[in-house]
Amino acid sequence: MTFEVFIQQLLNGLTLGGLYSLIAIGYTMVYGILQLINFAHGDIFMVATYFAFYLVAVFALPWWAAALLTLGLTAMVGVLVERVAYRPLRNEPRISLLITAIGVSFFIENLAIVTVGARPKGFPTPKLMSQVIDLGGIRMSGVSIWVPLLSSVLLVLLLFIVYRTKVGMAMRAVSKDVEATRLMGVNVDRIIMYAFALGSALAAAGGMMWASKYPQIQPLMGVYPGWKAFTAAVVGGIGNIVGATIGGFIIGIAEIMTIAFLPQLSGYRDAFVFAILILVLLVKPSGLLGQSLKEKV
Amino acid sequence: MLEVNNLHVYYGGIHALKGVSLSVPKGEIVTLVGANGAGKSTTLRAIAGLVKPKEGTIRFLGQDITHLPAYRVAQKGISLAPEGRRIFPNLSVRENLAMGAYARKDKAEIQKDLDWVYELFPRLKERERQSGGTLSGGEQQMLAIGRALMSRPALLALDEPSLGLAPLLVKEVFSVLEAINSEGTTILLVEQNANAALKLAKYAYVLETGRVVLEGRGEDLLKNSKVRQAYLGE
Ligand SMILES: Nc1ncnc2c1ncn2[C@@H]1O[C@H](COP(=O)(O)OP(=O)(O)O)[C@@H](O)[C@H]1O
Numbered sequence: 001m002t003f004e005v006f007i008q009q010l011l012n013g014l015t016l017g018g019l020y021s022l023i024a025i026g027y028t029m030v031y032g033i034l035q036l037i038n039f040a041h042g043d044i045f046m047v048a049t050y051f052a053f054y055l056v057a058v059f060a061l062p063w064w065a066a067a068l069l070t071l072g073l074t075a076m077v078g079v080l081v082e083r084v085a086y087r088p089l090r091n092e093p094r095i096s097l098l099i100t101a102i103g104v105s106f107f108i109e110n111l112a113i114v115t116v117g118a119r120p121k122g123f124p125t126p127k128l129m130s131q132v133i134d135l136g137g138i139r140m141s142g143v144s145i146w147v148p149l150l151s152s153v154l155l156v157l158l159l160f161i162v163y164r165t166k167v168g169m170a171m172r173a174v175s176k177d178v179e180a181t182r183l184m185g186v187n188v189d190r191i192i193m194y195a196f197a198l199g200s201a202l203a204a205a206g207g208m209m210w211a212s213k214y215p216q217i218q219p220l221m222g223v224y225p226g227w228k229a230f231t232a233a234v235v236g237g238i239g240n241i242v243g244a245t246i247g248g249f250i251i252g253i254a255e256i257m258t259i260a261f262l263p264q265l266s267g268y269r270d271a272f273v274f275a276i277l278i279l280v281l282l283v284k285p286s287g288l289l290g291q292s293l294k295e296k297v
Numbered sequence: 298m299l300e301v302n303n304l305h306v307y308y309g310g311i312h313a314l315k316g317v318s319l320s321v322p323k324g325e326i327v328t329l330v331g332a333n334g335a336g337k338s339t340t341l342r343a344i345a346g347l348v349k350p351k352e353g354t355i356r357f358l359g360q361d362i363t364h365l366p367a368y369r370v371a372q373k374g375i376s377l378a379p380e381g382r383r384i385f386p387n388l389s390v391r392e393n394l395a396m397g398a399y400a401r402k403d404k405a406e407i408q409k410d411l412d413w414v415y416e417l418f419p420r421l422k423e424r425e426r427q428s429g430g431t432l433s434g435g436e437q438q439m440l441a442i443g444r445a446l447m448s449r450p451a452l453l454a455l456d457e458p459s460l461g462l463a464p465l466l467v468k469e470v471f472s473v474l475e476a477i478n479s480e481g482t483t484i485l486l487v488e489q490n491a492n493a494a495l496k497l498a499k500y501a502y503v504l505e506t507g508r509v510v511l512e513g514r515g516e517d518l519l520k521n522s523k524v525r526q527a528y529l530g531e
């Protein structure tokens with residue numbers, strides 16, 4: 001393998017990793033706050049790509065406007081799902097919530113099949129992403145430069161919100177003790193809403209970039225990225241945002257390197273990802289950055 | 298300031314409060330004592346809006362707050378330091394205190410109160426940047442009280458602040474409560490440590506299986522033979 005190929009593969013890994021991270025954050029934020037695996041999250045990622053598709057290909061909006069609108073619309077879908085499906089079950093047993101999440105996932109997928117059709121649509125990849133860039137003799141697609149860059153910026157922005165703002169502080173508080181947070185005069189329902197909005201907007205950003213990289217969109221496209229991002233969240237320590245970010249990059253890079261170094265095993269790329277999950281969980285059941293469940297007396 | 302009238306609370310089929318009435322006048326320390334399971338915590342939780350009473354009313358500063366959600370009750374000026382401290386272990390000491398002031402917008406005044414809390418509990422200032430979970434039990438209790446104070450409450454409610462503390466720390470906590478009260482904060486204190494609580498409080502209620510069975514001035518209850526027998530181990 002030449003140096004050039006290695007750099008290209010590394011960038012590919014960072015690209016995929018950044019995308020997984022963006023999706024993984026949504027899983028981990030919702031899990032951190034509600035102890036719910038939001039199975040619908042991958043489908044929200046899919047919905048975002050259709051928003052972008054229609055805004056650009058049908059309504060002929062410029063890409064920057066379509067992207068901003070997609071972020072907002074997808075955030076609203078996430079908030080709507082929480083409001084309609086999850087909030088009424090907040091005090092019910094976890095299992096009801098989990099089954100509801102699976103139901104919401106099927107609902108969104110089938111709603112998409114009925115409304116936009118099961119046939120894949122060609123995604124109008126923005127020029128920025130499709131052009132070829134020459135980086136000191138190494139030729140790369142715009143995607144593998146811009147996606148790692150943009151996802152890093154978004155991830156840093158999210159970390160800033162969570163660790164340096166008042167709302168972010170309340171999110172971290174809610175994730176440990178909902179009742180005590182209420183006692184602080186915090187409207188917890190609103191904080192949960194913000195968490196869903198943020199997680200969904202990141203999934204939307206991930207979705208648009210994903211579709212730019214693999215420019216075919218269809219109603220079930222969220223399933224596999226969703227599972228892998230969820231795996232990334234678990235590997236990083238579910239509930240931990242920094243963990244989800246690291247987990248995303250680990251899974252993305254591992255997946256690409258498997259294909260690059262062991263092309264004969266590339267059919268097993270998905271199995272390989274889940275093998276990492278099993279391995280991490282065997283060594284550290286709470287994930288890389290997860291806290292053990294010890295409590296101070 | 299606070300008027301609780303004929304409060305009934307159920308947990309499923311369990312009738313935990315069977316018509317509790319009490320009042321807390323402005324500027325005073327009132328205490329609620331009673332054995333484990335008597336309903337002390339439930340009373341405080343109902344006042345704070347964490348559990349919904351089936352019957353009865355809670356009035357605070359002339360307003361009916363019986364059906365307000367907990368966060369609105371907190372914004373009205375009732376701050377509860379709950380049983381078991383319940384500090385945020387993943388937040389720094391400083392952030393825990395900032396959470397206490399979450400609903401406030403008067404930045405300059407918040408800073409003043411922060412300085413005041415650090416003055417009351419110098420240990421917290423030393424550990425400002427540490428996460429709450431790394432504090433010792435006593436420090437966590439101080440943090441819980443400090444956090445409750447950061448909302449600058451009109452009424453500070455505390456649920457067993459001395460639980461699990463070494464005797465020396467218990468004394469420290471009680472003297473801080475006295476200081477807080479003398480600076481104008483009204484206090485409703487729940488304690489199993491009846492001796493210390495009755496000495497501190499102007500007025501006291503004795504709770505037994507969800508009912509107020511005795512009430513009176515703290516010093517009088519201390520002399521009451523029934524109280525001495527039941528709660529002071531004589
Ligand atoms: N979450 C709950 N679910 C069911 N029963 C409860 C719950 N909390 C308290 N109880 C019951 O209500 C009664 C009063 O409890 P509590 O208010 O905690 O008493 P205290 O604080 O005086 O020890 C007890 O019988 C207790 O078992």
Ligand SMILES: [Mg+2]
Binds near residue numbers: 334337338339380
């Ligand atoms: Mg109690």
